[in-house]
Amino acid sequence: MLDTIALLLTGAVAAYLLWRFWGRYSKEKALYDVYYLMGFAVLLVSGLLLIFLGLGILKSPYVLTIATLIPLGISMGLTEEYFPKWKTYFKWFAAIGFVAIAVTSIAGLDTLKKIAVPLFHGVAGLVIFLGPFFAPKAPKGFWWVGVGGVLIGLGGIALAFLSAGSQLLFFSADFVMLILTPLMLLMTLAFTFGFVKDIKK
Template identity: 70%
Template sequence: MTLFDRIVLLITGLIALYLSWRFYTRYGKKKALYDIYYMLGFIVLLVSGLLLIIYDFDILASPYVLTVATLIPLGISMGLMNQYLPKQKSVYSWFALLGLLAIAFTSISGSPLKSIAVPVFHGVAGLIIFFLPIVLSIQGKAVKDFWWVGVGGALIGLGGIALAFLTSGKQLLFFSADFVFAILAPLLLLMTLAFAWGFVKDIKHG
């Protein structure tokens, strides 16, 4: 990992910390469960970034890190479902729980089913984070700039699936290990900036 990567990851962590604080502030006023889910996602992003800075990209090979990192898309997608699709949140909650358990079991046990569990779960969570904010913005059911959260969702989905294939020993399209590690830190920063823009607009909107 280069010095540039570490600086970018540090900036990403600071933005994640800022977002967590904004969600905590709103939670103090509204006591809404979705802010807890959002905080979970971005606190895990902060911790993951710090671990990468300290231990380099090699830590991504750890099944425990892979399992914990799953809480990033889990937290954000659960927050969106609770905030905007409360009628469907129960069904998705069960799916998310089963997905997390499947990823934990297949990763820690070394099961070949990990190559299925991780892309499926990350893919579904990523699609929710991508499509839902964009649709809500178009329909006028969310603040206009909330579609930026969807941009972050596209980036988190792409990065998550690419990493999942790498950890399973396979390659997704042209996403070789060298290429993924070269773009990972900037990708995380761009993702977090997109999330920050969309979510802060939502928080300010009330």
């Protein structure tokens, strides 16, 4: 029951953020809002799937692959908006990462997946974490996005190790399942606090 409540709240917050991004995109037509919309749309759908199908779907290689679009989408949005000199390179990095995670997950190449997922999830998480602190002319309070980056990075990498049958530090299967839904809610709230500042600037 608590998991369902947390997921419903996560979905509601994600839907609100999608509405805010769409409002800005409809006026400015900025590409970075498309990336943000992609990331949070996948987050919303993922939460709904967890509600209706249960946490067991996290073991699916297809779910792991699609969920990768959450950190990749948000990190591409940040580079597009605040670090335009690096955006082309990062888009290639994200595209290669998505393909690598998809192939290694769906084909069952566990050894390579243990490299690909932490690498690309980790780098995307670092961009989301550090980007707001170094972003030129970022609004006050935008650092909340960095907090969300820490949470999404830890959760994503831990889930990736579990899906490969391994454990990351103290992130056992039971522990990850215990904290997953509250972590998703806290992550989404942190992103919302930060991105609303960005939308209002």
